[in-house]
Amino acid sequence: MFIFSLLFNVDRSPTLVTSLASVGDGVHDVLGRTLASNEALLHVLMWIIMGLATGVAVGFVAMTRRRKMGNPEVPNDLGTAGLYKSALDEHAIFAVTDARGVIVYVNDKFCQISGYSRDEVVGKDHRLINSGHHPKSFFADLYRTIHAGKVWHGQICNRAKDGSTYWVQTTIVPQTDGQRRPSRFIAIRSDITQQKQAEHALQQATVELRSHVAARSAEVAVSEQRFQALADSVPVGICMTDTAGEFSFVNPMWCQTTGMTQAMLMGTQWQTSLHPSDSVEFLTLHKVCCQHGRDFLFHHRTVAPDGRVAWVETRFVPVRDATGTVAHFVGTLTDLTAIRNAESDLTRLNVDLGNKNREMEQFVYSVSHDLKSPLVTFVGILGRLRGDLAVGRTDRIMDSLGRLDRTSIRMRTTIDELVDLSRIGRVVGESHVVDPARLVEEFAKDHAEHLSAEMITLTVAPDMPLIRADRGRLAQLFDNLLNNAMKFGCSGARREIQVGCDMSDVSAVRYFVRDFGPGIPIKYQEKVFGLFQRLSTTVEGTGVGLSIVQRIAQVHGGRVFVQSQEGHGATFWIEFPIAIHVDCAVEQLAA
Amino acid sequence: MFNGRPLHFLLVEDDDDHADLVLSSLQDARVLNTFSRVATGMDALAYVRAEGVYATATRPDVILLDLKLPMIDGHEVLATIKADPKLCGIPVVVLTTSAAEVDVVRAYQLNANSYLCKPVDFEKFQAMISDLKLYWCVWNVPPLIAA
Numbered sequence: 001m002f003i004f005s006l007l008f009n010v011d012r013s014p015t016l017v018t019s020l021a022s023v024g025d026g027v028h029d030v031l032g033r034t035l036a037s038n039e040a041l042l043h044v045l046m047w048i049i050m051g052l053a054t055g056v057a058v059g060f061v062a063m064t065r066r067r068k069m070g071n072p073e074v075p076n077d078l079g080t081a082g083l084y085k086s087a088l089d090e091h092a093i094f095a096v097t098d099a100r101g102v103i104v105y106v107n108d109k110f111c112q113i114s115g116y117s118r119d120e121v122v123g124k125d126h127r128l129i130n131s132g133h134h135p136k137s138f139f140a141d142l143y144r145t146i147h148a149g150k151v152w153h154g155q156i157c158n159r160a161k162d163g164s165t166y167w168v169q170t171t172i173v174p175q176t177d178g179q180r181r182p183s184r185f186i187a188i189r190s191d192i193t194q195q196k197q198a199e200h201a202l203q204q205a206t207v208e209l210r211s212h213v214a215a216r217s218a219e220v221a222v223s224e225q226r227f228q229a230l231a232d233s234v235p236v237g238i239c240m241t242d243t244a245g246e247f248s249f250v251n252p253m254w255c256q257t258t259g260m261t262q263a264m265l266m267g268t269q270w271q272t273s274l275h276p277s278d279s280v281e282f283l284t285l286h287k288v289c290c291q292h293g294r295d296f297l298f299h300h301r302t303v304a305p306d307g308r309v310a311w312v313e314t315r316f317v318p319v320r321d322a323t324g325t326v327a328h329f330v331g332t333l334t335d336l337t338a339i340r341n342a343e344s345d346l347t348r349l350n351v352d353l354g355n356k357n358r359e360m361e362q363f364v365y366s367v368s369h370d371l372k373s374p375l376v377t378f379v380g381i382l383g384r385l386r387g388d389l390a391v392g393r394t395d396r397i398m399d400s401l402g403r404l405d406r407t408s409i410r411m412r413t414t415i416d417e418l419v420d421l422s423r424i425g426r427v428v429g430e431s432h433v434v435d436p437a438r439l440v441e442e443f444a445k446d447h448a449e450h451l452s453a454e455m456i457t458l459t460v461a462p463d464m465p466l467i468r469a470d471r472g473r474l475a476q477l478f479d480n481l482l483n484n485a486m487k488f489g490c491s492g493a494r495r496e497i498q499v500g501c502d503m504s505d506v507s508a509v510r511y512f513v514r515d516f517g518p519g520i521p522i523k524y525q526e527k528v529f530g531l532f533q534r535l536s537t538t539v540e541g542t543g544v545g546l547s548i549v550q551r552i553a554q555v556h557g558g559r560v561f562v563q564s565q566e567g568h569g570a571t572f573w574i575e576f577p578i579a580i581h582v583d584c585a586v587e588q589l590a591a
Numbered sequence: 592m593f594n595g596r597p598l599h600f601l602l603v604e605d606d607d608d609h610a611d612l613v614l615s616s617l618q619d620a621r622v623l624n625t626f627s628r629v630a631t632g633m634d635a636l637a638y639v640r641a642e643g644v645y646a647t648a649t650r651p652d653v654i655l656l657d658l659k660l661p662m663i664d665g666h667e668v669l670a671t672i673k674a675d676p677k678l679c680g681i682p683v684v685v686l687t688t689s690a691a692e693v694d695v696v697r698a699y700q701l702n703a704n705s706y707l708c709k710p711v712d713f714e715k716f717q718a719m720i721s722d723l724k725l726y727w728c729v730w731n732v733p734p735l736i737a738a
Contacts, residue, residue, distance in 0.1 A: 365689075365691050365693070368689070368690075368691065369659060369687075369689045369691070372688040372689075372709075372711060373606060373609070373688045375711045376609060376612075376688055376709045376710075376711055377606070377608040377609060377612070379711055379712055379713045379716070380608065380609070380611075380612035380713055380716060381608065381612075382713065383713025383714065383716070383717070384612070384615065384713075386713075403608055407608065521662070524662055532659070533661075534661045535661050535662050536661055
């Protein structure tokens with residue numbers, strides 16, 4: 001019963017153990033009943049072992065001596081046992097050795113799997129089929145177990161005659177003699193080569209899979225690191241949004257450009273940083289692109305929480321899943337502020353340059369004409385003088401000399417004024433708080449004699465606003481306008497010059513110089529500010545004065561213009577940007 | 592001679608000295624002619640239209656026109672004369688210190704009959720005015736009935 005238990009424990013089947021309980025009472029009956037059942041084979045094994053243990057195996061050994069190719073015949077007297085042995089032969093690899101390990105019996109399955117004939121095997125020990133797979137300790141353990149009279153279970157890799165290896169699930173049962181020493185060993189094996197191969201393949205596959213997974217994980221980690229490094233360092237904002245436009249990722253540059261933190265942006269949509277002027281157009285287009293999975297490209301402004309405005313180019317590209325459905329959007333944000341500023345600077349510079357070129361052309365044109373004109377006079381008068389002297393005509397000498405004098409003075413004045421005009425554009429003096437009323441008063445003082453002789457009234461409005469400007473240039477501006485008013489605007493009945501201001505426009509400070517003379521026809525009102533443009537032949541002048549006035553206004557960011565109706569005087573307006581206006585209350589407060 | 596009387600020049604020139612130089616050169620030449628001078632574009636137009644103080648003025652046979660004039664400049668005077676069917680037949684010779692291409696082109700576009708640049712040399716100036724007078728008084732053939 002001890003051996004049976006050991007054998008059946010191999011299968012660790014509680015059902016079988018239960019079945020064993022009845023073996024001692026009526027083995028044959030039980031076997032007969034259960035032969036057809038699934039467990040029949042195991043019962044056969046049980047029986048065989050029992051038979052062997054009681055000397056049946058001796059019969060087998062005797063039969064092997066017949067050296068037949070087929071399994072030795074079962075003696076008739078064995079009866080059912082012979083049938084069970086046949087069944088065993090059909091299923092298992094079977095071998096019996098003596099106490100020294102010399103093989104005394106093998107069945108056909110043994111020969112079949114090992115490739116050795118029975119004759120080649122019997123009389124040899126199991127080293128014949130040792131594959132070398134197992135370490136010596138493995139067999140040492142095996143022999144120790146069975147020599148101790150214990151059953152050994154295990155899986156052994158053997159080598160067939162043709163050199164191939166095969167695996168067998170092995171159970172070795174020692175048969176002991178009267179002194180409980182092993183006299184024989186019965187080895188029952190089943191071929192598990194395929195199972196081992198499958199196991200091996202599975203192990204191999206597992207190892208490969210593990211290494212593949214590890215490699216892929218490493219790749220993913222590297223790729224993620226790379227992406228992170230890129231996302232952190234590119235000078236372009238990068239984001240990911242879901243299909244509704246909600247941020248799921250933004251890189252540091254995105255935050256820097258929009259002035260928002262990642263925490264502020266996550267889970268929000270675009271509205272948070274859009275400039276109000278671009279918002280509607282942006283969101284409309286964005287919605288369409290989100291709905292239809294289209295690329296999105298838009299130039300617009302963003303506003304940071306601190307109010308900083310940036311010009312940006314926003315791009316969105318839909319990312320689709322395997323089915324072609326838009327899974328999310330990947331977006332970029334390029335800061336165009338610097339480029340746009342540079343562009344507008346460039347445009348402004350171009351305009352400035354164009355203006356300067358036109359001015360220069362006009363200047364060269366005017367100068368070439370207006371400086372040549374007195375030269376023509378010079379050579380003409382000199383020629384006449386020479387001719388007169390040659391014929392002894394003396395009556396025109398003084399007249400000719402006087403003309404030369406006047407011409408040279410006119411030329412000098414023109415040159416001085418031209419130099420002055422060119423300086424205004426280049427040299428801007430230090431800004432001071434200037435009171436135009438004071439400038440007019442100074443002019444009145446300097447020209448008191450002339451004003452009173454010509455019976456001209458000069459009045460200044462009270463509360464003339466102060467401005468921050470180049471005092472010298474502003475004095476020059478008012479001098480020119482007041483001089484013009486005296487020269488050209490006081491020829492009629494009303495000899496009056498008014499200086500005043502207009503503060504009705506919040507963006508500008510305006511002064512005016514008004515006369516009540518003949519006025520200027522509308523078609524010449526712009527022309528009067530042109531270089532060397534004169535409206536009168538009767539009054540001395542170079543035609544540079546109003547150009548100077550205009551230039552002074554321009555270098556202070558302002559402009560001049562004239563309002564006039566023929567016969568009703570002229571009003572020259574000087575307009576400055578409100579920025580240079582000096583608010584007395586604020587000034588005092590600051591002081 | 593023009594229709595049995597000496598050629599009448601109208602000089603439109605704001606600079607008195609230049610006017611004197613031109614007129615004295617016109618006088619010096621041996622061919623007989625007459626002339627008038629006005630200083631502004633407005634006076635020039637009044638003269639050719641025989642308006643106001645110029646109601647009885649002699650109709651000019653040739654106009655010598657400076658370009659740089661106060662208010663109505665030479666180009667405007669030229670354009671007005673050439674646009675007026677009663678006046679467009681009067682030859683207009685532009686006489687100016689400006690040699691700027693833009694002025695020359697514009698003058699011819701406005702149908703100036705000739706463009707002369709005042710030389711900065713007395714002899715040349717005299718020679719030019721003298722040749723000009725000879726050209727219009729001797730060689731030029733005017734229509735018998737003034738256009």
